[in-house]
Amino acid sequence: MxxxxxxxxxxxxxxxxxxxxxxxxxxxxxxxxxxxxxxxxxxxxxxxxxxxxxxxxxxxxxxxxxxxxxxxxxxxxxxxxxxxxxxxxxxxxxxxxxxxxxxxxxxxxxxxxxxxxxxxxxxxxxxxxxxxxxxxxxxxxxxxxxxxxxxxxxxxxxxxxxxxxxxxxxxxxxxxxxxxxxxxxxxxxxxxxxxxxxxxxxxxxxxxxxxxxxxxxxxxxxxxxxxxAKKDFLRAIRTYESREESWRRTRARRALALVRAVGSAELDEASAIVDRFREYLPRRELERVDRDEGESATAD
Incomplete structure (x- = not known):
């Protein structure tokens, strides 16, 4: 049971x-x-x-x-x-x-x-x-x-x-x-x-x-x-999902670092990656990137 x-x-x-x-x-x-x-x-x-x-x-x-x-x-x-x-x-x-x-x-x-x-x-x-x-x-x-x-x-x-x-x-x-x-x-x-x-x-x-x-x-x-057993199989699937989530989070943070370093206006692809993987970034980082993108838009 x-x-x-x-x-x-x-x-x-x-x-x-x-x-x-x-x-x-x-x-x-x-x-x-x-x-x-x-x-x-x-x-x-x-x-x-x-x-x-x-x-x-x-x-x-x-x-x-x-x-x-x-x-x-x-x-x-x-x-x-x-x-x-x-x-x-x-x-x-x-x-x-x-x-x-x-x-x-x-x-x-x-x-x-x-x-x-x-x-x-x-x-x-x-x-x-x-x-x-x-x-x-x-x-x-x-x-x-x-x-x-x-x-x-x-x-x-x-x-x-x-x-x-x-x-x-x-x-x-x-x-x-x-x-x-x-x-x-x-x-x-x-x-x-x-x-x-x-x-x-x-x-x-x-x-x-x-x-x-x-x-x-x-x-x-x-x-x-x-x-x-099936529980072992499901644990393996869960391991895969955890790894995929970690990969997405890492990719989003790398894209975020590029946006900050060069400027979102010059890195549309990086900004798109950040948007795609928003759910994997901590709220504080999201608030910061939104603020940076707002400032960039105002400057333009």
Whole structure:
């Protein structure tokens, strides 16, 4: 009852959801180990959490969800463990492709990463899920499989270098848009919020182009992924909102400093920023800028 009361409080506090949430689902194996079970049992419990998170994202208005499901480094795990995980992923992808919640929510499924390294049966399951949900656009679910952020960036850079060598691209034409176009086909927008479960405070080479370049907010929490609850998800959303409010306040104060330093008549754009973010400035600062702008208008 206490948890549900806390959830309701958080739901009232959440005002605007991030467009793109990325999740590092850490702790499946430790969750199983603490319960004396096999790693595959932890992965299966984690898959159940994933299904719930889809609903939570849809409820608060998240438009894109990216899950770090299997990294390139995970290939170093014992083969028998990976085989069980691949079998589970195969099963869950096919279940997701037929699940009512996926079709009711109009979820589009897409795998990102070096998927050619995956077993054939899993590649077939990926293709089936992508094809089955290709007509949807309400919520995009990206599943990072055989994914590594550094490998993604290296691949884009090498692809651009080959284009230059073959005469299809001039060096001065290589910009952010050109690199973005050569990344894995998957995320359609920059990441606003990264969530990592399991207690570790690092982002582990996950979506560096889409997250770091956008200065995404990061929420670390201690529950293992199978134990990740709605209250944890809402706390993450609240962290994002607090960061966004802080960013707006900082931008407004910078614009205000420019107005004072140069004069509002010469910095219309800065004045417009101050007006846009008035609600984030303390009353004393607002009174001062209004007084300064009034004096400037009188002088003109």
């Amino acid at each position: 206490l948890d549900r009361t806390y959830e309701r409080l958080l739901e009232r506090e959440v005002d605007g959801a991030p467009s793109h949430v990325a999740v590092i689902q850490d702790g499946n194996r430790r969750y199983a180990d603490e319960r004396g079970k096999d790693a595959s049992d932890g992965h299966r419990a984690g898959a159940e959490t994933t299904e719930q998170v889809l609903d939570w994202c849809a409820d608060v208005g998240v438009e894109e969800l990216t899950l770090y499901t299997f990294s390139t480094e995970n290939f170093d795990r014992p083969p028998e463990e990976n085989e069980r995980l691949f079998a589970l992923l195969d099963e869950k992808l096919r279940e997701f492709a037929e699940a009512e919640r996926v079709h009711d929510r109009e979820v589009s499924i897409r795998a990102i990463g070096e998927t050619d390294q995956l077993p054939e049966h899993l590649r077939d399951a990926v293709e089936y899920a992508e094809t089955r949900t290709s007509g949807y656009d309400q919520l995009r679910l990206n599943i990072a499989l055989a994914y590594g952020g550094r490998a993604e960036l290296l691949g884009a850079a090498r692809d651009a270098a080959r284009a230059v060598e073959e005469g299809d691209l001039a060096p001065h034409e290589i910009g952010a848009d050109e690199i973005d176009r050569r990344l894995y086909e998957g995320p359609t927008r920059d990441v606003d919020l990264i969530i990592r479960t399991g207690g570790d405070e690092r982002t582990s080479n996950f979506l560096p182009w889409h997250a770091n370049g956008n200065e995404a907010a990061v929420f670390f929490c201690t529950p293992y992924w199978p134990a990740f």
